[in-house]
Amino acid sequence: MKTVIKNAKLITMENDHRIIENGAIAFENGKITYVGENIDDPTTYDEVYDAKGNYVLPGLVNTHGHIAMSLLRGYADDLPLQQWLETKMWPLEGQYTKEHTKWGSYLSIIEMLKTGTTTFVDMYDNMDVVASAVDQSGIRAKLCRGMIGLASDEVQMQKIEEATAFVQDWEGKANGRITTMMSPHSPYTCPPAFIEKVVEKAKLLNVPIHTHMSETLFEVELNVKEYGQRPVAHLEKLGVFDCPALVAHGVHVSDEELDILAKHDVRVSHNVISNLKLASGVAPVQKMLEKGLLVSLGTDSSASNNNLDLFEELKQVALLHKGVHNDATLIPAKTALQMATVDGAKSLWLEEQTGSLEVGKEADIIVLNTNQVFFQPSHDPISHVVYSASGRDVKDVFVQGKHVVKNGECTTVDEEQVIFEANRMFKKFTL
Amino acid sequence: MKTVIKNAKLITMENDHRIIENGAIAFENGKITYVGENIDDPTTYDEVYDAKGNYVLPGLVNTHGHIAMSLLRGYADDLPLQQWLETKMWPLEGQYTKEHTKWGSYLSIIEMLKTGTTTFVDMYDNMDVVASAVDQSGIRAKLCRGMIGLASDEVQMQKIEEATAFVQDWEGKANGRITTMMSPHSPYTCPPAFIEKVVEKAKLLNVPIHTHMSETLFEVELNVKEYGQRPVAHLEKLGVFDCPALVAHGVHVSDEELDILAKHDVRVSHNVISNLKLASGVAPVQKMLEKGLLVSLGTDSSASNNNLDLFEELKQVALLHKGVHNDATLIPAKTALQMATVDGAKSLWLEEQTGSLEVGKEADIIVLNTNQVFFQPSHDPISHVVYSASGRDVKDVFVQGKHVVKNGECTTVDEEQVIFEANRMFKKFTL
Incomplete structure (x- = not known):
């Protein structure tokens, strides 16, 4: 499956710290196949994710x-x-x-x-x-x-x-x-x-x-x-x-x-x-x-x-x-x-796999909801990520191309069950 | 109008740091009228807010x-x-x-x-x-x-x-x-x-x-x-x-x-x-x-x-x-x-008005969405508020009894307009 994330403000974390103000990133079989300017024609992709101008950065x-x-x-x-x-x-x-x-x-x-x-x-x-x-x-x-x-x-x-x-x-x-x-x-x-x-x-x-x-x-x-x-x-x-x-x-x-x-x-x-x-x-x-x-x-x-x-x-x-x-x-x-x-x-000797948005690496990608007051005025995204953001601003997460957090919800694990079980296990302790 | 917040875990911040595990807080004309155990019969209130076990604390x-x-x-x-x-x-x-x-x-x-x-x-x-x-x-x-x-x-x-x-x-x-x-x-x-x-x-x-x-x-x-x-x-x-x-x-x-x-x-x-x-x-x-x-x-x-x-x-x-x-x-x-x-x-010489959940003070109250992984296992709410919470967890805010943030949205100011105007004003600067 070929996926593209379009309309993204890309913080690539390549060597030159390239920021692409209006970019796109594509991946297939878990690997990044394209990082660059926004794409005009998304029809060649099976799945299109519209980042709506939000920041997209490596996991x-x-x-x-x-x-x-x-x-x-x-x-x-x-x-x-x-x-x-x-x-x-x-x-x-x-x-x-x-x-x-x-x-x-x-x-x-x-x-x-x-x-x-x-x-x-x-x-x-x-x-x-x-x-x-x-x-x-x-x-x-x-x-x-x-x-x-x-x-x-x-x-x-x-x-x-x-x-x-x-x-x-x-x-x-x-x-x-x-x-x-x-x-x-x-x-x-x-x-x-x-x-x-x-x-x-x-x-x-x-x-x-x-x-x-x-x-x-x-x-x-x-x-x-x-x-x-x-x-x-x-x-x-x-x-x-x-x-x-x-x-x-x-x-x-x-x-x-x-x-x-x-x-x-x-x-x-x-x-x-x-x-x-x-x-x-x-x-x-x-x-x-x-x-x-x-x-x-x-x-x-x-x-x-x-x-x-x-x-x-x-x-x-x-x-x-x-x-x-x-x-x-x-x-x-x-x-x-x-x-x-x-x-x-x-x-972790994993630089071939992850850590930046580069073609050939695996698609470990996060999208921040930056259309919020915390990120305004909108400039210098690296400053905003470091000094103004919270992990709570993460909206979507892909690991090896798999959409594991979708609009703030974990897609692979039942959060409600985990909260229940974690509390049950805590209660089993003799304090 | 008489409002009650029920099913709340109340962090009162009174002198004794009282925590009420299953509590309620009521207010009328902007002032707190009740802080205590949960109420059985909410029918005497005009507005009932169900905190669903979330933490409720002073603004x-x-x-x-x-x-x-x-x-x-x-x-x-x-x-x-x-x-x-x-x-x-x-x-x-x-x-x-x-x-x-x-x-x-x-x-x-x-x-x-x-x-x-x-x-x-x-x-x-x-x-x-x-x-x-x-x-x-x-x-x-x-x-x-x-x-x-x-x-x-x-x-x-x-x-x-x-x-x-x-x-x-x-x-x-x-x-x-x-x-x-x-x-x-x-x-x-x-x-x-x-x-x-x-x-x-x-x-x-x-x-x-x-x-x-x-x-x-x-x-x-x-x-x-x-x-x-x-x-x-x-x-x-x-x-x-x-x-x-x-x-x-x-x-x-x-x-x-x-x-x-x-x-x-x-x-x-x-x-x-x-x-x-x-x-x-x-x-x-x-x-x-x-x-x-x-x-x-x-x-x-x-x-x-x-x-x-x-x-x-x-x-x-x-x-x-x-x-x-x-x-x-x-x-x-x-x-x-x-x-x-x-x-x-x-x-700020405002202790008569705000800073704790006590009868007679004004109703400056915040509700945190604590039904999230960050707050589990569920115990010691003060620890969780200080060491685990983020401002992004704030769900509802009352000032002087007015519901100014409702489920994460500001009710009194148009956030979209403010974001637009803030960026417009920034662009007016000669950098």
Whole structure:
């Protein structure tokens, strides 16, 4: 089927940040076949979508999270990190069943699709359940079974086997929408020998590694105390950066550590809102960019955010670094939007598939309802997307050409049922 | 006419932060007559609104801004403050006619109403035009003619006369929805003798004073250089704090200055997003609260924000201070919501009229569409309002009992016309 979106204000996010004021984009069999000036004759297309002058841009890319945790949204706020984890998150996560993971995942997937995220990273367990939800809902994801290594040898091996089986079962599935990684949870929750085993396995499987790193000062100090090195040198020594690697957070990283990360082309997922809410600090994003690191945006889970609206991260990354470094020129709107789109895709080694509107890429496309007061006067669409928009303005979403959100409604998942089930699962917890 | 909103989850924002899970609120002649458990028999009411379990809360209060500047939204971002002002804002503001002010004001008022703000502060010129838009649209506002005093004696006097006439003409108008203040623009744009004249006039008129104060380090240093004192002591000496006073920003204020402000019960409008975007810094809000100051939230203009959605300020104030002070317990959700509601009203000396859902207050009420994924699982409504909601979730808005936003549509202003006119006015600028 040949589809065209006409009368669109196209924000392509190609290298030159081309904006096409009155454009069209066409796709067939999931792939973009045309991006350019508006078309005069739509009769050669099977399906014609009139964007009515609305902004059309690539689907956003969320590079770190734990989607099943949406069941814990709003359950505990405004607490110090350790207390939050030990007295609130872990006791409830300990009660998670596959059913919790299932409905938590669907709740998050609907939220992401409806706010314009078409690709996300997830690190959790019961990943088969998450992958099935991805498959069924039509979203794109890079998934990994997060492994905490503080366990007996037997349990460690079991986790690695589980993670391996997950990669073998799901890599390239859902018509290529699912890709995978191997994921030691973090340097402070995984003994060095365990991390080395995971690295070995990732090399064999030929998949990247994803881990939390240097989210808090506490972790960094612990690493120095236990291993005599800061986390970056530690992970380098363990071979993590010999694989393609994506690290989440990177809040407390020194200049020397940034140099090591740059040398290995390690990708950083900046979780700006979660880092503020959990009082972890402000990552040195400007320095990362100056050193040529690829930086993208992650929401983390909705338990520490408390939503998965990447438009909020977009605005936050463009605001925060200006304010705390007293420089209004830092992270301009274009840079922020790049992080959430094309650089997000590159960070996941998915730049052939998604992240910009270019012929040959897959049709991951979102349409914003910009015929609203929030977007007036109508000029500089990149400014408006970054500083004025909300994920709630997303009207239509296509992933791999499939119309997964139609006029604000998710077409692949029953939202009412998911809301019902998410509340039912929450009530099952012993609080 | 007697109206009742039934089946509501009421967030009252009374002193005890009472939440009524299954409640009702009634009003008549613009005033709240009942807040409590759900009603069984709605037949005694002329109008029954079924909230269907949605959250119902007081309208939000925006305590600082310049609404006509919405025409400059997205025109200039990511620039240093002086360059932004001198090369971008002032040249266009110099071209403003009454017609620009009119359509810029309507654009902002629609935006505020649709995102749940029912009361706002505005400091600008051509205030008759702003006041007429307030009157006609049904919103509530505290308005003042902002006076820059760097001018000849004659022009200074003319401005004071204009501001005085505005107070005399509009105080208490629009059925009491309009109140007024006198407003010297700031210590760095007004000579001391001019400020003293304004103070004298404010006392005669018996209205509060509103001014910008200590937004940037530059201003503070200039004040010390020119007058040998920091801005707070300077304004105290000039008698500003002998009047009820509301200052905007207060980013760069020392502990001693906070003590002076507290002594005079000066109210502070915290403009958290604008301060970040213009790289002004982070105001010491936690210290302000510890010293007992009344702190409320302001968006500033949409030229430095770039929207007027107070839900974004709400979330930002609850996030930012945690992150930059490494303390996740700072500004918990309840405190943030207080700033945007009841403390906002107190900051404007309007606590008898608005800011909470209490019998006897005027019916400034908003309904959020919370039957969406963003609000699930359904518990702790205050957390969800602060951390998960967007202004786009506002469904219905009542001001003084009048239904000014009905199912997402503004009933008092023609949105399509305003969008058209705002764009037309923008095109009139010589850029």
